[in-house]
Amino acid sequence: MEAIRVENLSVAYENNLIIENMNLSFPKGKISIVIGANGCGKSTLLKSIGRVIKPIGGEIFINGKNIKNQKEKNIATQVAFLPQGPTAPSGITVKELVAYGRYPHQKIIGGLKAHDKDVIQWAIEETGLSDFADREIENLSGGQRQRAWIAMTLAQETDIIMLDEPTTYLDMSYQLEILQLLEKLNREKNITIIMVLHELNNACRFANNIIGLKKGKIVFKGTPKEAITEENLREIYGIEVNLQLSENKAYPICIDYELIRG
């Protein structure tokens, strides 16, 4: 089963074609990670699926249905998207931020229902923020803040979550914390995770399915073990890498790399 499929997707900024005729599907219940050099179109792909950018051509299907014929709020109960550098009004607490996630499920007026409150509570617990629920977002550490945003997307109660570089600007331990949280949600709640990552070794470790993009085209896709090869990385990043298998032989690790000269 596929969670999301794009057909002949083309996206452009002004006259600058970023993605050209892409066909790609993301399997349900798996962690898919999109990698590629800066400007390769990986963020653009997620933004197009997340309806932040309007494609110039092609179709996008979520759970088998074309998003064109669906109400915005209806789509928002199926996919949650956490963009890069999200911003919230100053002074709001973790709980208030997480409550935003209930918006697509709510009526135009009226407060939070019992079920809404349960989901908010669950999202806060799941992300380990119970002790910080009444803290203001601005007073949290980078890792806690990112977890609060993930809690908001969780409160949206969708079975697909897309994240655009959720670990950028976080130090190593926070990166691992975020990725392990996402892995846990994937395993325990069977939530489909689709994300863009820059850190190659993290991508190899956590992905079931890895997709490499170059100039808006798919260069490779598959499990990290199949797809992450010296040739493929040379192709998308222009680097010469030294790969080894991890200790449990499950995924490749890049232990060193050099720029290709000339």
Next chain:
Amino acid sequence: MKKRSIRKVALVLLILLVAAIILYLSWGTYRVSPTDIIKTLMGRGARLQNAAILNLRLPRMLVAISVGIALSTAGALLQTITKNELADSGIIGINAGAAVAAVVFISLKTANYYSTLGALSVYVLPFLATAGAGLSATLMYLLSSRNGIKPRRLLLIGLGINAGLNAFITFFTFRGGVGDYNRVLVWISGSLWGAGWSYAKIIVPLVAIMFVLVLLNYKKLDVLNLSDGNATSLGVQVDKERKRFLTYAVILAGSATAFAGNVSFIGLIAPNIARRVVGPFHKNLLVISAIIGVVITLVADAVSRNLFSPIELPVGITISVFGVPYFIYLMMREN
């Protein structure tokens, strides 16, 4: 900043509001005591009291209240859709657009400012003023919307449009009638001089309907406070909603300007004070900001009427005298 309990805030503001209303109705060349105000409102006033309160001060007060609500709500809307606390319909040329339309219309219809404005004109004026406001807002939107709206660009372009439109008003009014400087001041600075029942009958229901319409959207406005990507992910069509709320702001600011001229700073000050007191969520923010806007307008207009009596200051000038220092304070706090 710690958010205070909404009930306490509302209570304090209601007391202030009542005080402002009493001040407004009693202070004047002809003073009326608070008990006499109540008597007069109940229909048992003396003839002079009836004349002062029922025919002059009460309708003007209702117009002032509507203007306060309209401008503070328009300001709150603009601040949310531009994600910038410094946005205000009086600063970015929306009020000025309305004022230009009104000045042109009135100059074509009559040489006098208020007195001979016929019954039909009173009804046409708010629509024309709103159209003028809409025109300048559309211009601003189009000029700043290349590659999506950039709030900073929108503000700067609005400032430019505002300056140009005010220059036009000055030019037009001077050309029309030599020496009538009061008319220029009234439109550029905003004044409630001469506001009577014929104005109140129109602006009160108009603002009431628009205010309720905006309030009903409080959750959407909350979502627009997040970054555009988040709002879209939550199922809000950001561009469409922005245009809609910009339209609401234009109608509110336009109808306020039609009757009171270009009153600045209420839309800037009231929502900002409200935000600092009750936080960014619109359900409380819009109501508190409206009450603050009304209190400021009433007190400022009472001062305008009486401080240099019998000469009346335009209320916009009184508000600016208090507003400018606050505006500078806000700018200094911005990083």
